[in-house]
Amino acid sequence: MIDKVVEDIDAAIADIHDGATVMIGGFGRAGQPVDLIDALLRHGAGDLTIVSNNAGNGDVGLAALLQAGKVRKMICSFPRQNDSWVFDGLYRAGEIELELVPQGNLVERIRAAGAGIPAFYSPTGVGTLLYEGVETREFGGREYVLVEALHADFALIQGYRADRLGNVQYRKTARNFGPPMATAATTTIVQVDEVVPVGDLDAESIPTPGIFVDRVVPVGWREWTPDGRYVGGLVDVNGQPVETGIDPHEGHTKATDHKPSGTEGTR
Amino acid sequence: MIDKVVEDIDAAIADIHDGATVMIGGFGRAGQPVDLIDALLRHGAGDLTIVSNNAGNGDVGLAALLQAGKVRKMICSFPRQNDSWVFDGLYRAGEIELELVPQGNLVERIRAAGAGIPAFYSPTGVGTLLYEGVETREFGGREYVLVEALHADFALIQGYRADRLGNVQYRKTARNFGPPMATAATTTIVQVDEVVPVGDLDAESIPTPGIFVDRVVPVGWREWTPDGRYVGGLVDVNGQPVETGIDPHEGHTKATDHKPSGTEGTR
Amino acid sequence: MATRISRAELAARLAADIPDGAVVNLGIGAPTLVADHVPSDREIILHTENGMLRMGPAPDAAHVDPDLINAGKQAVTELPGASYFNQSESFGMMRGGHLDYCVLGGFEVSATGDLANWSTGEPGAIPAVGGAMDLALGAKQVFVMMDLFTKDGRPKLVAHCAYPLTARGSVSRVYTDHAVFEIAPEGVAVVDAFGDTTVAELEGLLGLPLIDRTTPTGG
């Protein structure tokens, strides 16, 4: 019987080796697989190449991995954010290598790797600093740059729900890089709020079919996921911690009242 | 207010001009937009280039369009089927041009056109008759052929449900070519069983977002769609007409008892 | 040439040029103001490149959902008829020319529609491009919304960009605090000059030949 569920998050990432290329999903904080990243930090693998849209927020998750000196190189589109002080410091100190890729080319390189396309032509970046010296070619009178696929050894992704076959659903804009990254790594590891019995996920609505997933790690519901409404009241519209003065729990079930039920996949 | 719903199917396809390139969705009979094809036949546009996986079944739909002499060229992967006698006859008589493309390259060319990728490299077809004389290139020691995007003037697609914004859902394996073709045509026209009010379709489950769709034509439920179980009893596992001896309507609601309700989009 | 209009007025001026039914991507910063000024009889569909169509306005503080953000990483809401999709699909929409309008900020725009808006080229800065280069090609019409002059008075609409380019020849219109410009094959045209601003004045200040396509307003 197929059972991709791994309850022990440390075991789930234990084969990530020094020097590995690791894709990390997420756009800003949405979809960032924070529990997997924390496990990777505990695990201790270093000399990593990280492929991720951003280069960490605050002092947690990817930022903590960077702070610990585990990352040799970042491949990303937007390392500079208002809370990316860890990356900023390393970069200015010359302690980290950066490959800057326009976001659309970055995700298309990832998608291409997963789909067996070794290279493609893109209009994005033609005539810019980022593609100086890169081969170009005309199609229909317009100029395009040649862009190569981007593979990884591991992909770490945050999903919402999954089954033991590795079928994964996402939640809202946290989907972002999950589906393409899941296809582009030799080993794909997905943390989810909940593992559900096989057959519970609508077959018409599986952005990441199990064929792309090697391990599913249930980490428990996040504060807002049981009823789709954030009940932590801890971030403002910019994702920054605030005191709102509103009791966010009023009229809501507390997250801790929900425990993911025993699942078909883990029985 | 956006309202892409066109009740009159003849009006919906009236701007398809002589010489147009028209993509037609479907794999075999599943997903073939038969009502739109019938309307195109009534409309009378000729000298068409048709992009479709197959070259028609029996004497209906695409086969009828071919029979009427409206098609100059077929771009497809698998014209030869056990019921493709119309195409077979035209091809043997030298009355139709054929561009044969491996199915994966065909759909990737369509997807590329929709995604602004003018060309890509593919492993499929390297060293075969179909790619004799085509440019090849090595990546990582393996040889690939250069394949160019495939655009169309129109795409005719069969969906299951849609809203007035053009969001489309499909049903089971009838999804097939619908989503990529919807992205690759200047004008995309989708026939659906039912138009539903905006907000009724799950935002997490929209294979074709409205941005890709120009017109939605409700054609009424097919025999099997109300309860997901075929109640016609008219085809066997090979899709061929049979008498099963079973009363297929027993225990089922008759299709004609359901009428798509008045929708938000068409009020 | 004292006449300048405010950011809000400019957003309203730009919003007036976006027709009913358009699919629009509003870049981070000033362009997001455009959403607040869409005439109430028009239905505009907002695209956010992190994977959503039919994005709604910011939620109140009790309804912030960390899984539902825009490209600026701010909390947003979902309108009926929304759809979610992955980044590959989202950038395919842009690169494939499916968006009707894209509104971006700019450091500089050239007379031939080159855009510079991702890097000032400063040696100390952390480079970051995000979706800027994709967005700059990502719509049938690319509108830039910016002040016409820097704080120290240098024009931002120029013969050739000095800053590193985001994209070549992609801008169709430039909305500024002094005037609205169209980048046409035959040159830069003024389609709207605010208040007492004249095309001749603009030519002098910018040092660029300008075509006068302003529509005389009554009075």
Place this chain on the structure above:
Amino acid sequence: MATRISRAELAARLAADIPDGAVVNLGIGAPTLVADHVPSDREIILHTENGMLRMGPAPDAAHVDPDLINAGKQAVTELPGASYFNQSESFGMMRGGHLDYCVLGGFEVSATGDLANWSTGEPGAIPAVGGAMDLALGAKQVFVMMDLFTKDGRPKLVAHCAYPLTARGSVSRVYTDHAVFEIAPEGVAVVDAFGDTTVAELEGLLGLPLIDRTTPTGG
């Protein structure tokens, strides 16, 4: 060399080589028989390239659903845990190397793993390729299931294919009515010869050097 096993026996022999949990695409024709012979303690996931994973067996006549078919355009069913996706995604799975096994029919296989199975090259025939070329590259292991000889006795495992190629060097194993062959970098190996068939006999009939990797069975 009188020993030949039946199609059903061959399907069972091949099915025995597919491990629990594998994702498998079964080509049209004889390969579909493999599904009926998967040992009951193994969970195999069937992929059909028209856009589905976890395909189930044919329905009874009253439950035929025209929207639910396999690549051979026959009615099938959906097992729990199924997923539907479009053709682009489906062929990306194959081309991207995500399938574990693909089982195909063949006209000819060469000693270096070239496959010919899409065209006999006859002048009068309607050419059709479908997903054959993608499938032939579309899995970590590509198994071909075919008779070892044509009806008029010519070998179908050959030094070089005479028919137009489907793909070069992609076949890993060949399952025939007489023996199972492995296409190895060092040459063609016999891993299983049925009944009284010997490797020496096969070498003579095929005119190919063969490596003997048969496992002696007790007795």
